[in-house]
Amino acid sequence: MQMPVHIVAAGGFVENDQGEILLVKIRRSGEWVFPGGQVEVGENLMNGLVREINEESGIDVEVSHLIGVYSNTATYEGHSGVKIIPTKVMFDFVCKPVGGKLTTSDETADSRWVSKNKVLDMISAPAIRTRYQAYLDYNGSVQYMDYITKPQFAIKLSRKV
Structure with a gap:
């Protein structure tokens, strides 16, 4: 039996004291x-998330609590020499900013604080919109969802756990 291969990633809903959400604009898309982003070899989920948020935005955060677990079970051809992108498992956390200064990176063209009610006006990717809505709807139960992003976005399973 071949060992399964998954990408493990973590996302952070960073909300400041003014009720604004941290967003970054991806340079490539x-x-x-x-x-x-992706958790690196030997790195735990929360440390990976703290690192990714800082790398992409310049903001230092403290991880608060888990709100969602997502499986993107679509497999598709990658870019930059990657043949096939495997299933992704993503964990979304609420985070609080504790320092740093907004900046950009090799991956991000912009970073900014956005009013919570304006975020969906800026996000176009269906999977990211769905995960943000789960953040808005969070009531203490963790959202679990299985979806595909290609050839088009479709939710295969959605439930609270």
């Missing part, structure tokens, strides 16, 4: 997203 031009899309606005909440910060996060």
